[in-house]
Amino acid sequence: MPTSNPAPPEREQLLPYARHWIDDDDIAAVVQVLRSDYLTCGPAVEQFERKIAEYVDAAYAVSFSNGTAALHAACHAAGIGLADQVITTPMTFAASANCILYQGGIPVFADIDERTYNLDPESVEREITEDTKAIIPVDFTGQPADLDSILELARKRGIIVIEDAAHALGAEYKGQKVGGISDMTMFSFHPAKLITSGEGGVITTNNKTYYERLLQFRTHGITRDASSWNKAGSRWYYEMQFLGYNYRLSDLQAALAISQMDKLENFIARRKHIASKYNEAFAECPQLQLPYQAQAGVSSWHLYIIQLRLEQLSGTRDDIYEALLHENIGVNVHYIPVYLHPHYQKLGYPERICPKAERIYERMITLPLFPAMSEQDVDDVIRSVRRIMERYSI
Ligand SMILES: Cc1ncc(COP(=O)(O)O)c(C=O)c1O
The missing domain is CATH 3.40.640.10 (Type I PLP-dependent aspartate aminotransferase-like (Major domain))
Structure with missing residues (x-):
């Protein structure tokens, strides 16, 4: 676990995980x-x-x-x-x-x-x-x-x-x-x-x-x-x-x-660019499993999700989530497995019916990704993720 309080964030404003582009x-x-x-x-x-x-x-x-x-x-x-x-x-x-x-x-x-x-x-x-x-x-x-x-x-x-x-x-x-x-x-x-x-x-x-x-x-x-x-x-x-x-x-x-x-192709190109910057930057973080792309498909990159290798980290997913939020990086979690919601539990769905989904859910964090992100925004995310991975690395 980190021994001292985290330094104040370098970013002044919260970067959301998603945002529309209206011109x-x-x-x-x-x-x-x-x-x-x-x-x-x-x-x-x-x-x-x-x-x-x-x-x-x-x-x-x-x-x-x-x-x-x-x-x-x-x-x-x-x-x-x-x-x-x-x-x-x-x-x-x-x-x-x-x-x-x-x-x-x-x-x-x-x-x-x-x-x-x-x-x-x-x-x-x-x-x-x-x-x-x-x-x-x-x-x-x-x-x-x-x-x-x-x-x-x-x-x-x-x-x-x-x-x-x-x-x-x-x-x-x-x-x-x-x-x-x-x-x-x-x-x-x-x-x-x-x-x-x-x-x-x-x-x-x-x-x-x-x-x-x-x-x-x-x-x-x-x-x-x-x-x-x-x-x-x-x-x-x-x-x-x-x-x-x-x-x-x-x-x-x-x-x-x-x-x-009319802007869709540009939006997707920008998303791909940001995703490849993340892929490149996080390739050096052994604590992270990066998004895998199957050969048959070309993604439109709606979300960029990192999976935490918790066995290499001294904190939980929620610790890492809070640390990123503290740095004004607007992270999210996609998704709580549907049958774990109280409504579905009331309908009688047992826990652990999809063990792979549950295991991965506990390790996931969604990083900001949207076309209107500036290069500076992307660099801020990269710097914060790297810093936090180092801080929590075992
Ligand atoms: C995978 C998935 N399915 C369905 C929906 C529902 O779409 P909407 O919010 O437009 O009702 C969403 C959107 O949030 C979604 O992410």
């Missing part, structure tokens, strides 16, 4: 919508949907008020209902599993690969039963999951794959952008993500049936398409055919998202 083009795009005839359900939403579908090379895109709503809609479109089992990872934000509960389904947690932290296909296979309706892999930190293996397991058994790519807009898997590979793919536009619309999400798919269900779910289960009505109606007529929600994205948000899309 004058973004502001002008939103103002233009404010002066237009449509604040919601207008041309900007359609334009954004076309733009993102084209970018990921998918036939269809349906936008939603947030990524969680998008996942909920995807579960509905996949036909997930009471007591259907859906396999997902515990190493994710609660939304990836909550969307299953919303539909009355049962989240089943498979363990992760110790190198990529993504779902381990062998563990997924062990959890498949007659009642498995879908798999929700998460492209954790922006690195695509092992999609070929997961899709192969699913295709053989008629299981639907809903990819949670909240972290992975712009990421590639075997030369193809994620978004057109799985049955449905979700992207989130929360301000910490690759691009932002304030709040927002999208599902991309190549399946017309899913597309139509998603559209209808987003607006109360209502359709104005006369060909699907249960009875003949006038031109004003519409039908609510199932219980849907108001999960629409507004045109204000869509305009911001369109403008952000």
